[in-house]
Amino acid sequence: NDGRWAAIVANGYNSTNEKAVLFVLDIEDGSIIKKFEVDNSGDNGLSGPVAISVDRDFMIDYIYAGDLQGNMWKFDLSSSTVGDWDYAKLFKADSGQAITGSVTVGNHPENKTGRLVYFGTGKYLEQTDLTSTNTESFYAVLDDDTCTGNSACITSSSLVSQTIEGASINGRTITDNAVDWSSDKGWSLDLSSLAGVSERVVGRPALSGSLVIFNTIIPESGRCNSGGETFTFVIDRNNGGAPDAPTLDYNNDGKVDQDDKKNGQVVVAIQPEPPSGSSNDPAPDLVILVSGDGSQKCINVGGNCDSYSGGSRSGRVRWRQLK
DSSP states (O other): OOOOOOEEEBBSSSSOOOOOEEEEEETTTTOOEEEEEEEEEESOOOOEEEEETOOOOOOOOOOEEBBTTTTEEEOOOSSSSGGGEEOOOEEOOOOTOOOSSEEEEOOOOOOOEEEEEEOOOOOOGGGGGGOOOOOOOOEEEOOSSSOOOOOOOOEESEEEEEESSSSTTSBBEOOOOOOOOOOOOOEEEEEOEEEEEEEESSOOOEETEEEEEEEEEOSSSSOOOOEEEEEEEEEEESSSSOSSSSOOOOOOOOSOSSOOOTTHHHHEEESSSTTTOOOSSOSSEEEEOTTTTTTTEEEEEESSSGGGOOOOEEEEEEOOOOO
């Protein structure tokens, strides 16, 4: 935030020293403005960073990035003096959970000081990842601008947990536990597994009104196999529970209404192509999202949005490599 144009770069994985490092580089000549070496314990690397401007003046105030050891770091660049820039360990994920996907940052649900940092855990980089059975999670962690130091300010014990119901089938439902923002530090959702292989998040979530949207993957266990399985989640971003009304066209009739509930509950996750023999539930061709103002948007995951007149068309969100 010292007024210079800069590139923000994480060191990534498999570096020589296996540290977690963030670089702020002068975009004009490539020189290092600031180097943050946040963890040098080994077997680590920093994932893709996300920068935000809290007052929307186009000057970066904070940067967030996770690492292979499950730490979520916050970098404070709000000062105009580079020497005052600092970092803190905002959150430590459960044992064995790596953060390789990027993060998304949203406003505090009750418009109080701070913001929520949304991200998932899981890794899809090495041969052993194909058969990993480690339980992965999706998190929303509160940053109230009080965290300092190199010890985790928040762990999962300070979060309200939600639970997936019908974990391995298409058309998942979820618990809807309340979050008390006067004491709780966010929420968490443990993911499931299929045939013993863990479900994980390796991409960046998206926010749409009161919803958070993310994809999970369950890879094929064979190194030469293509494909795998995926679920698209649409849940309430404020507490990690179910939205108040259906947001997904679960019954695949081209519209979103009360008929898209499952056993009276709002469906929060669908599988575009369910695994053979795992479920008799329909696999929706169109994902239709309903925003807070009632407008609808169609996402094509196997059907044709041209046949849907309720919103704008978007591109595919999933594909399978055949060769």
